[in-house]
Amino acid sequence: MIIFRDVSKIYHIGDTEVRALDHANMHIRKGEFVSIIGPSGSGKSTLMNIVGCLDQASEGTYLLDGQAIEDYSNRELAKIRNRKIGFIFQDFNLLPKLTAYENVELPLIYQRMGKKGRQERVEEALNRVGLWDRRKHRPTELSGGQQQRVAIARALATHPSLFLADEPTGNLDQKTGRELMDIFHELHESGNTIVLITHDAHIAAEASRSIKILDGHVTDVNDASEITEVV
Amino acid sequence: MIGQSFKMAWASVISNKMRSFLTMLGIIIGVIALVVLVSIANGATSSVTDAISSIGTNLLSVTITDDKENPLRLSEMDEVLDLDHIAMAAPTAQTSLTASKGENSESAQITGTTADYLSIEGLNLASGRWIRSSDVENNTNVVVINGDLAADVLGVRNTEQAIGQTISLNGNHYTVIGVLADDETISMSFSSYEAYVPYTSLIRIASSVSSGITSFVCASASDDEIDAAESTLKAWLLKRFDNDDDAFEITNMSTIADTLDSVVNTMTIMLGGIAAISLLVGGIGIMNIMLVSVTERTKEIGIRKAIGAGEGSIMLQFLIEALVLSLLGCLLGVAGSWLILRLIYLISDFNFPMDPGVVVVATAFSLIIGLLFGLYPARKAARKEPIDALHYAG
Ligand SMILES: Nc1ncnc2c1ncn2[C@@H]1O[C@H](COP(=O)(O)OP(=O)(O)O)[C@@H](O)[C@H]1O
Numbered sequence: 001m002i003i004f005r006d007v008s009k010i011y012h013i014g015d016t017e018v019r020a021l022d023h024a025n026m027h028i029r030k031g032e033f034v035s036i037i038g039p040s041g042s043g044k045s046t047l048m049n050i051v052g053c054l055d056q057a058s059e060g061t062y063l064l065d066g067q068a069i070e071d072y073s074n075r076e077l078a079k080i081r082n083r084k085i086g087f088i089f090q091d092f093n094l095l096p097k098l099t100a101y102e103n104v105e106l107p108l109i110y111q112r113m114g115k116k117g118r119q120e121r122v123e124e125a126l127n128r129v130g131l132w133d134r135r136k137h138r139p140t141e142l143s144g145g146q147q148q149r150v151a152i153a154r155a156l157a158t159h160p161s162l163f164l165a166d167e168p169t170g171n172l173d174q175k176t177g178r179e180l181m182d183i184f185h186e187l188h189e190s191g192n193t194i195v196l197i198t199h200d201a202h203i204a205a206e207a208s209r210s211i212k213i214l215d216g217h218v219t220d221v222n223d224a225s226e227i228t229e230v231v
Numbered sequence: 232m233i234g235q236s237f238k239m240a241w242a243s244v245i246s247n248k249m250r251s252f253l254t255m256l257g258i259i260i261g262v263i264a265l266v267v268l269v270s271i272a273n274g275a276t277s278s279v280t281d282a283i284s285s286i287g288t289n290l291l292s293v294t295i296t297d298d299k300e301n302p303l304r305l306s307e308m309d310e311v312l313d314l315d316h317i318a319m320a321a322p323t324a325q326t327s328l329t330a331s332k333g334e335n336s337e338s339a340q341i342t343g344t345t346a347d348y349l350s351i352e353g354l355n356l357a358s359g360r361w362i363r364s365s366d367v368e369n370n371t372n373v374v375v376i377n378g379d380l381a382a383d384v385l386g387v388r389n390t391e392q393a394i395g396q397t398i399s400l401n402g403n404h405y406t407v408i409g410v411l412a413d414d415e416t417i418s419m420s421f422s423s424y425e426a427y428v429p430y431t432s433l434i435r436i437a438s439s440v441s442s443g444i445t446s447f448v449c450a451s452a453s454d455d456e457i458d459a460a461e462s463t464l465k466a467w468l469l470k471r472f473d474n475d476d477d478a479f480e481i482t483n484m485s486t487i488a489d490t491l492d493s494v495v496n497t498m499t500i501m502l503g504g505i506a507a508i509s510l511l512v513g514g515i516g517i518m519n520i521m522l523v524s525v526t527e528r529t530k531e532i533g534i535r536k537a538i539g540a541g542e543g544s545i546m547l548q549f550l551i552e553a554l555v556l557s558l559l560g561c562l563l564g565v566a567g568s569w570l571i572l573r574l575i576y577l578i579s580d581f582n583f584p585m586d587p588g589v590v591v592v593a594t595a596f597s598l599i600i601g602l603l604f605g606l607y608p609a610r611k612a613a614r615k616e617p618i619d620a621l622h623y624a625g
């Protein structure tokens with residue numbers, strides 16, 4: 001479902017050229033659980049943002065479901081972000097003025113779903129992450145782990161087929177991180193595709209496959225010992 | 232989606248009340264200026280035009296400044312009446328006399344005239360009757376007084392009781408035959424005490440009034456004939472006064488009404504224009520704050536786009552926010568205008584009703600301004616790249 005062909009992302013800072021991604025090639029199939037590992041600044045987020053249609057490659061081709069990304073219109077890209085992809089960020093990215101309920105409801109509003117349908121989806125998603133009783137709380141009234149669970153509920157609510165998580169456990173303690181991973185496993189078992197960026201070798205090893213990035217170069221990891229090497 | 236955008240916009244307006252209020256202040260002041268100024272101008276116009284139309288726009292008033300040693304006689308009024316297009320005519324002479332009864336005494340403005348005067352001037356009687364032609368022929372001492380005179384000199388509240396009473400004008404006894412109804416429009420005379428006597432009778436008691444008529448009023452049969460009536464009257468007067476058009480002066484009430492109307496209209500448009508400019512300035516204030524708000528909320532926009540908000544949704548949200556600001560400002564402005572007009576009424580007793588037309592104009596104008604000045608910031612918000620917006624540090 002995701003194919004990168006010689007994808008590069010180039011930033012120009014003054015006269016110097018930074019290649020955050022350098023001729024990256026990768027292939028992620030439907031229903032896979034892939035972890036992406038690499039040191040800080042290696043280009044993991046850059047890759048994830050391109051996969052999530054938040055950013056566009058400078059060079060190369062990104063095929064999403066067989067179609068090159070530059071062939072999608074802005075409106076279609078918004079629709080893909082809305083319906084196909086559930087993005088989970090390291091720093092949660094919840095809207096601070098909205099309650100947990102309203103945050104989870106928001107992508108459904110952008111789908112123009114009716115009030116009743118939204119209510120069902122929000123309830124289902126918040127129950128899944130065990131936060132239905134906190135639905136009236138605003139992000140600032142929740143712990144980091146709870147905020148990230150709200151963010152996951154927001155991604156779940158639209159029933160996307162692709163979950164992209166950029167270091168979702170990075171800001172959380174180990175116990176909360178464990179709980180999140182259990183949710184990802186459940187999602188994987190119910191047939192969703194999951195791409196997870198992590199720093200944690202144990203977490204990376206839980207995925208069915210790992211991809212590593214070093215200075216913008218993407219390669220597959222073949223045996224588990226390599227993971228600990230990279231991280 | 233519009234409903235949801237409205238909810239989002241409302242939440243944002245509410246979440247920063249002080250700033251929202253300051254943003255709206257320009258619109259509020261603009262709307263108040265527009266509504267109050269135009270309402271006052273319209274109120275003033277209608278009271279002036281009411282005063283004129285109660286006199287009648289079929290009224291011609293003539294002043295003779297040079298009688299060529301051959302003053303106009305009362306009998307010549309019949310010749311004026313015979314002129315084409317002229318339906319009524321009445322001579323007028325005015326003087327100030329002391330009206331008294333027993334202890335009570337007041338200086339009153341006395342008008343000597345004839346039977347037609349009542350209809351020409353559009354006066355109404357509360358009780359009794361007006362001066363008749365027989366009163367003029369026999370120069371009887373009868374008088375029609377106004378309500379103030381009845382109340383303060385005769386001491387009667389009920390106008391019926393005044394009929395038949397005797398009142399003294401500079402020591403001459405007059406029988407009250409009628410009492411005028413109180414005029415609800417702004418009075419054109421300065422004295423609040425007025426009385427009307429037969430023209431012939433005034434000649435006898437007032438030294439300043441002679442049998443030579445120096446001024447008279449006439450009315451055309453209808454409002455349309457006023458200009459025709461004016462020209463026949465002018466022709467007759469020219470013939471009568473040796474073709475000297477400086478010997479007399481004709482005032483056409485409908486011309487005065489037209490002039491006044493156009494003066495007041497010009498003033499209303501000017502005031503409205505000034506107020507509209509202040510509304511425009513208010514609109515620029517909205518755009519300014521909306522631009523700040525779009526920058527401040529870059530991260531929010533990024534998050535919304537990341538979870539799938541399209542450009543249209545973001546645009547709608549900010550556009551509606553600008554509209555909510557401008558329309559809420561307009562609403563507060565209209566409420567403020569109402570309060571100010573009430574206050575003017577309580578303080579000065581001038582009742583200027585709020586003009587519904589100008590409220591509609593102010594609302595439409597605010598709507599357009601909100602739309603116009605909200606468009607650019609909303610577009611700016613909608614066009615942001617999701618990743619740049621998301622990474623905006625603030
Ligand atoms: N907007 C940007 N402008 C310039 N350089 C950037 C930008 N975003 C990322 N980079 C650079 O690209 C490289 C990869 O960044 P990133 O993908 O965030 O790394 P990671 O997520 O693996 O820590 C880094 O060297 C970073 O400095």
Ligand SMILES: [Mg+2]
Binds near residue numbers: 044045046
């Ligand atoms: Mg990163």
